[in-house]
Amino acid sequence: MTTLLIADDQTMVREALAALLGMEPEFEVIAQCARGDEVLPAVRHRAPDVALLDVDMPGLDGLEVAAALAAEFSQVRVVIVTTYGRPGWVRRALDAGVSGFMVKDAPVERLADGIRRVMAGLQVVDSELIVESTVHGQSPLTERETEILRVAAGGGSVGEIASTLFISPGTVRNRLSAAIGKTDARNRADAVRIARDHGWL
Incomplete structure (x- = not known):
């Protein structure tokens, strides 16, 4: 059984993801967070295998949470699941050590498959986002x-x-x-x- 934490400030999206992924026999959603700063306490308390994080959340954004998880809970695999696949976010996410980066409009079957691949030790990023990230390059800002x-x-x-x-x-x-x-x-x-x-x- 793979245990999941879902963090998204949009209640409907978060609960829909929890319901859909909960229908998969090998997944169990054990925690939900509406704010980024709720994630680390929830991870300390529930110890999920995978944390699914939106990027744009109050408190801390998903990329900041991903970096904090990598520093304190390296065993927890992080998958960014967001509406916007901005190329700079992909690079920042990969630099923060995330295991996956997927967009919300992907079918839930693709997300479920991505989680399985992440649990198998692979890194999963939507192919279109890799192309976008390469085209736009790294931030020119210091x-x-x-x-x-x-x-x-x-x-x-x-x-x-x-x-x-x-x-x-x-x-x-x-x-x-x-x-x-x-x-x-x-x-x-x-x-x-x-x-x-x-x-x-």
């Missing part, structure tokens, strides 16, 4: 530029961003300018949008 864009997404002023990150306003302006140039954006809001669309944030 770690600091990415961090600044994440904070800038909240809409704060340069001074507020600098205060949040404990750096100078001049550094914020320089890094924002670099990020805007690297993403071919019109302004910082456009740079945030482009970076999000590519899964770089």
Whole structure:
């Protein structure tokens, strides 16, 4: 029996996945989470074999959870199951050590087969996502530029961003300018949008 944890902030999607996968004789859904920051406590308590994670969740996103699981519970296999197969997300997920990356519009039979393959020690990524990831390449942003864009997404002023990150306003302006140039954006809001669309944030 393979035990599963499903984390998705959309209740209907999470419960539908649990019901469909629960119909497979070798799977048992033993935990469900609506937030990313609920996953690690649930894993400590229930010890699932596989954690199925959405990317876009409150608390912690699925990629942050995947990295935390890899650090603390390396025996738990992680499969990202998300609506959006953004190429940057695929690269970040693989860097975080996930065992699989699948999109939600795939038939449940494909997801079930993916889980079986992951349990057999294989890595499973939808082939279309591998092509997209290769075409778009890695993020052109440095770690600091990415961090600044994440904070800038909240809409704060340069001074507020600098205060949040404990750096100078001049550094914020320089890094924002670099990020805007690297993403071919019109302004910082456009740079945030482009970076999000590519899964770089």
